[in-house]
Amino acid sequence: MLPNTLASRAASSKVAALLSIGQHPLTGRARRADQDARALEMALNLADIELLPVHAGWVDEASEAALRGYIGMGVPELHLLEQPVEADVVPALEVFVRQQQVSLVLCGGRAEAGEGSGLLPYQLAQRLGWPVISGLAEIEHLRSDSVTLLQALPRGQRRRLKVSLPAVLALDSAAPAARQSAFGPARRGQLMQQSADVKADLDRNDWQFQPARKRPKRLKIIKATSARDRFKAAAAKAEASGGEVLQNLSADKSADAILKMLLEEGVLNRDKSA
Numbered sequence: 001m002l003p004n005t006l007a008s009r010a011a012s013s014k015v016a017a018l019l020s021i022g023q024h025p026l027t028g029r030a031r032r033a034d035q036d037a038r039a040l041e042m043a044l045n046l047a048d049i050e051l052l053p054v055h056a057g058w059v060d061e062a063s064e065a066a067l068r069g070y071i072g073m074g075v076p077e078l079h080l081l082e083q084p085v086e087a088d089v090v091p092a093l094e095v096f097v098r099q100q101q102v103s104l105v106l107c108g109g110r111a112e113a114g115e116g117s118g119l120l121p122y123q124l125a126q127r128l129g130w131p132v133i134s135g136l137a138e139i140e141h142l143r144s145d146s147v148t149l150l151q152a153l154p155r156g157q158r159r160r161l162k163v164s165l166p167a168v169l170a171l172d173s174a175a176p177a178a179r180q181s182a183f184g185p186a187r188r189g190q191l192m193q194q195s196a197d198v199k200a201d202l203d204r205n206d207w208q209f210q211p212a213r214k215r216p217k218r219l220k221i222i223k224a225t226s227a228r229d230r231f232k233a234a235a236a237k238a239e240a241s242g243g244e245v246l247q248n249l250s251a252d253k254s255a256d257a258i259l260k261m262l263l264e265e266g267v268l269n270r271d272k273s274a
Contacts, residue, residue, distance in 0.1 A: 015046060017107070019067065033113075037073070046142055073182075094128060105168040109135070128168070133169050
């Protein structure tokens with residue numbers, strides 16, 4: 001028999017992976033969202049858990065094909081909370097998480113279609129009263145009451161955090177890439193439809209939709225006293241400051257230059273490098 005600690009962990013560790021419909025950046029076709037697929041990949045690599053993939057939203061032929069892309073990653077079934085396009089999916093997800101007694105929620109940091117505001121993890125965590133961590137890059141240890149993880153920071157840096165469960169974790173693009181989806185398992189998997197209350201998104205009624213336009217580049221603020229100086233500064237080419245061009249170096253000197261740059265940027269620790 002398993003020890004009581006392992007048995008309680010296996011019984012209490014339920015992980016929900018929130019999966020949305022993605023959108024290809026060039027063709028606009030529906031697909032599995034990249035960050036959500038990474039969240040499912042991370043959940044599949046966790047041991048001794050009960051995985052609950054769930055999607056809340058409207059499902060048609062195109063979106064069903066995208067959802068089956070998640071199933072093809074090795075998930076036998078996917079929970080489907082059907083919601084109209086104009087509905088607020090956060091209350092439905094909250095009810096699902098509470099009813100299933102989930103202790104950890106994994107999701108992407110931002111959706112590829114729809115609002116794409118990146119607020120869903122925070123809104124869901126606020127309704128649940130759970131902590132939320134963004135920029136998740138890796139889960140190191142998952143216990144019954146806590147999780148140790150690495151959070152992605154700018155310039156490739158990482159920060160180790162220990163978070164009490166239950167919690168909501170939003171992934172970053174620095175997380176490991178998702179595996180390919182297999183066609184056979186994707187067709188054999190089941191979409192488990194579940195009834196869920198529909199709450200209208202009242203804020204959506206005041207929105208105005210229009211095609212997105214490329215934003216103009218912000219001009220550099222020129223501080224000059226005369227019109228001649230302002231024109232001269234605006235017309236001048238930007239000069240590169242700092243940096244060094246390295247050419248025709250040996251392998252040892254190139255490695256030393258790379259190590260020096262990594263130390264200056266704080267990616268490596270000087271004590272460890274020594």
